[in-house]
Amino acid sequence: MGVFLTVLFGYFKSVTAPTRWEVWNSKNIFLAFEKDSGSEFLRPEALLMKRMTDKRSDKNYRLVGELKSNMYIRYPATEYLYPIRITENAPLVFSKKSEAVPLVKECRLIDELEGIALHECPNL
Amino acid sequence: MNWKGLHSMNARTSEDKFLFWMASCFFAVNFLNLIAWSLGFHVSPLVFGAAFLIFVLGSFLDLKKNWMVLAIVSCVIFIILGVPLTHWDARHIWFFHAKRIFVDNNLYTQLDNYFPESHNDYPVLVPAIAASFAKGLGFWNEIFPRLSILPVLIPIFLVLRILFKRHFSFAVAVLGTLFVSKQLLVDGYMDAILGLYIAVACLLLEKCEEKSEYSWLIWIFLALPMIKNEGVLALLLLLISFFFIFRHRKVLWLGPIATCFIYYFLWKRPVAISGIQTTDLFVSGILDRALKRLSSGSDLLEIFLSMVKVSGVYFVALWTVVGLSRKGLVPAFFTAFYTLAMYGVYLITTLDLHEHLSHSVDRVLLPVNLTILLTLVDALLERESKIQVR
Numbered sequence: 012m013g014v015f016l017t018v019l020f021g022y023f024k025s026v027t028a029p030t031r032w033e034v035w036n037s038k039n040i041f042l043a044f045e046k047d048s049g050s051e052f053l054r055p056e057a058l059l060m061k062r063m064t065d066k067r068s069d070k071n072y073r074l075v076g077e078l079k080s081n082m083y084i085r086y087p088a089t090e091y092l093y094p095i096r097i098t099e100n101a102p103l104v105f106s107k108k109s110e111a112v113p114l115v116k117e118c119r120l121i122d123e124l125e126g127i128a129l130h131e132c133p134n135l
Numbered sequence: 136m137n138w139k140g141l142h143s144m145n146a147r148t149s150e151d152k153f154l155f156w157m158a159s160c161f162f163a164v165n166f167l168n169l170i171a172w173s174l175g176f177h178v179s180p181l182v183f184g185a186a187f188l189i190f191v192l193g194s195f196l197d198l199k200k201n202w203m204v205l206a207i208v209s210c211v212i213f214i215i216l217g218v219p220l221t222h223w224d225a226r227h228i229w230f231f232h233a234k235r236i237f238v239d240n241n242l243y244t245q246l247d248n249y250f251p252e253s254h255n256d257y258p259v260l261v262p263a264i265a266a267s268f269a270k271g272l273g274f275w276n277e278i279f280p281r282l283s284i285l286p287v288l289i290p291i292f293l294v295l296r297i298l299f300k301r302h303f304s305f306a307v308a309v310l311g312t313l314f315v316s317k318q319l320l321v322d323g324y325m326d327a328i329l330g331l332y333i334a335v336a337c338l339l340l341e342k343c344e345e346k347s348e349y350s351w352l353i354w355i356f357l358a359l360p361m362i363k364n365e366g367v368l369a370l371l372l373l374l375i376s377f378f379f380i381f382r383h384r385k386v387l388w389l390g391p392i393a394t395c396f397i398y399y400f401l402w403k404r405p406v407a408i409s410g411i412q413t414t415d416l417f418v419s420g421i422l423d424r425a426l427k428r429l430s431s432g433s434d435l436l437e438i439f440l441s442m443v444k445v446s447g448v449y450f451v452a453l454w455t456v457v458g459l460s461r462k463g464l465v466p467a468f469f470t471a472f473y474t475l476a477m478y479g480v481y482l483i484t485t486l487d488l489h490e491h492l493s494h495s496v497d498r499v500l501l502p503v504n505l506t507i508l509l510t511l512v513d514a515l516l517e518r519e520s521k522i523q524v525r
Contacts, residue, residue, distance in 0.1 A: 015203060015306050022310070023210050026318045027217060035217040039278055049219025049277025086223075089250050090231040094238045096249060 050091070057087040059127045060105055064095050066122070071101035076110040078127075104130045153197070154293045155347050157190045161290035162354035165264060169361060172242035172263045173401055180271030183264070183286050190289065203302070204292050207309055211285060214321045219277040225323025228253050233265035233283070234275050246409035256411045258402050260361040261287055261325060281323050287362075288320070291331050294351055295509075298338055304516035311508050319498060325363040330502035332359055333369045334509045337466040340376050341513070349387065352377070356394040361402060369502065370395070372472050376465045425482045434488055438481045441492045442474060445500045449507040450474075456514045466510040470503045 027035030042048035050058065056078060064072065074097055078084050088105075089097050103121075106112045108128040118130035164186055168178040194201035220226050231253050235244045242263060245255040265283035269275050292309060299305035312334075313320065316327035336355045339348050356373065359366035374391055381387045428434040450470070457467045477499050484491045 012202075015310070016206060018310050019206055019210055019313075022313045023214060026214055026321060035214070037217060039218065040213070040216040043216045043276070043278040043282075044272060045276065046274045047276055048279075052219050052221050052277070086227045086252065090227055090234065090253075093231070093234055 053091055054084055054087045055125075056084045056107075056127060057091045059124045060088055061092055063105075063122050063124055063127070063129050064092060067103075069101075069103055070094065071096050071098045071103070072129075073098060073101040073104045075104055075106045075114050076112040077107050078105055102131060102133050104132050106130065151297050153193050154201075154297050157186070157193065158290040158293035158297075159347075159350060159354070160186050161190075161286050161293070162351070162358070165260065165286055165290075166354065166357055166361075168267055169242070169260055169263050169401070172236065172259075172266070175240070177263070177267045177270060180268050183267070184271075186286070187289075190293075201296070203306060203309065204289075204296050207292060207313070208285070208289060211288060211321055212282070215281050215284065216278060220281050220323055222322045222324065225281075228257060229262055229323055229325060230265060230280060232257065232259055233262035233269070233280055236262055236266035237269040237275055237280075243405050243409075246405060246411060248409065248411050251411075255409075256406050257364060258361045258366070260358060261328070284321060284323070284328065287328055287358075288331070290354075291335055294335055294339075298335075298342060299512070299517055301517060304512050307516060308509055308512045311512065312505060315504050315508055316501065319501065324498065326498040326501045327505070329359070329363045329366055329369070330505040332362060332366075333373070333469070333502040334466075334505040336369075336373050337376075337469050337506050338509050338513060340373065340380060340465045341463065341510070343380065349390070353390045353394060356391050357397060360398045365499075365502070367398075368476055369469075369473065370398075372469050376468060380465075421483045424485070425479075428482045428488070434482075437488065438478055438492065441496045442478065442500060445497050446470075446474065446503050446507075449504050452511055453507045456511060460514060462514050463510045466506045470506055474500065474503055 029035075039049065060072075072092070072095060074085060074088065078088065085097070104114065104118060106114075106128050108123055108126050114132070118132035120128055121131045122129040164178060164182055171177050191205065194205050198205075220230055231250070232245050232255075235249075236242055236259065238244075242259060245253070245259075248255050261283055264286060265280035268283050269280050272279055295308055296305055299308055312331060316330070319327040320331075332355050336352060336359070339352050339355070342348065343352065356370055359370045359373075374395075377391055378388060428438075453463060453467060453470065457463045480499075481488065481492065481496075
């Protein structure tokens with residue numbers, strides 16, 4: 012029994028060892044039943060976009076520039092924002108504020124949060 | 136191989152009967168949840184909870200036999216709930232599909248092919264359970280739905296507990312399974328779960344002597360193609376073994392054949408109607424890619440060496456046992472042809488071969504390694520205590 016439990020504990024330790032992506036934490040067990048728990052591990056861009064979309068009733072948004080080309084931002088944003096959809100022809104456009112994306116020069120800035128800008132481009 | 140005991144449900148001890156019914160219950164609830172979602176509703180998470188509670192309480196009644204299963208299940212729960220969902224495919228494929236089922240109340244919502252990078256043709260046995268769990272919570276979060284892995288793993292551990300009569304061989308089998316699968320068993324990927332189902336199916340085919348084992352086989356045949364697309368290939372190979380073993384009892388073929396029809400109408404047909412390509416492997420130019428790689432000695436060698444590195448030792452051990460004891464023929468047949476098929480997949484891959492191999496070969500061959508592991512444990516540690524049919 013002792014050997015079995017020791018080996019099982021060894022498996023537990025090896026699987027929950029701190030890595031670049033995640034850290035096992037007993038606090039998460041108590042948070043597992045709360046809304047939005049675990050989202051702190053997501054890309055900050057996805058979290059910021061979520062905060063902005065939560066203020067609006069629109070269901071379709073578009074990503075441009077690095078937000079679109081970087082899969083480590085686009086994938087988490089797409090799945091975390093759902094049921095908000097990321098589409099290619101939405102008039103509401105997310106971009107990085109620091110980026111000079113040609114598309115959004117013609118558009119109206121309607122919101123921004125920590126480096127992420129939301130533009131309205133009705134003529135797209 | 137024979138079929139002595141179709142009548143012999145009462146051959147088992149009462150403890151085995153409890154484990155048998157619990158395993159069957161979990162298999163059934165998991166699959167009924169899928170059927171329910173396809174009809175527009177779902178199995179309440181309370182049903183999963185009740186099954187789990189009965190399993191825990193019943194296990195305490197025979198703690199001497201079941202404590203190891205309880206320890207492993209507890210360990211899995213602690214691991215899953217202690218870490219948010221972070222792994223790439225788990226988040227962006229499996230649990231994204233689960234979130235979509237939960238949000239849209241529709242098993243087939245992914246067939247609109249929104250976000251095609253998430254491989255919308257992938258089957259949804261585990262995502263459907265995750266969606267049901269989220270329904271119980273009333274909202275989606277990044278931790279709790281991953282617990283859906285548990286009701287899929289529990290019946291397999293229970294079947295192993297019955298198949299491996301000796302505590303020692305069961306301990307070696309499950310601890311070996313954990314260490315071979317590593318975190319793939321609990322991080323939300325489907326490869327290790329699929330591998331475990333395949334390994335147990337091979338073991339059942341080797342030992343198939345009772346009605347209960349036949350029913351488990353049917354449940355596993357139902358689950359395999361709904362866990363992951365590779366499950367279809369596995370099902371095909373296992374069916375060949377099944378038809379060969381029971382070539383004189385054709386009435387037993389009905390169950391496995393029915394599982395193919397259920398899979399087709401429940402998932403394959405809706406995917407085909409939606410027009411989603413099953414995989415990017417079968418896009419045009421298969422023959423060109425295959426011929427190009429076949430004519431390149433370095434590509435052939437790279438695939439071969441990558442596979443040998445992952446599964447070579449396992450194959451040597453398996454073929455030694457098969458050669459010495461003439462046991463393990465089903466796993467030998469399965470692992471050989473499954474590996475060949477995977478070799479073929481790498482021959483026609485559209486991705487860069489080196490990159491594809493480096494990030495997938497250990498996952499892809501997990502069913503092979505787990506099948507061989509359980510076969511070796513059975514052959515070397517368990518043979519003398521083979522299930523008795525009275």
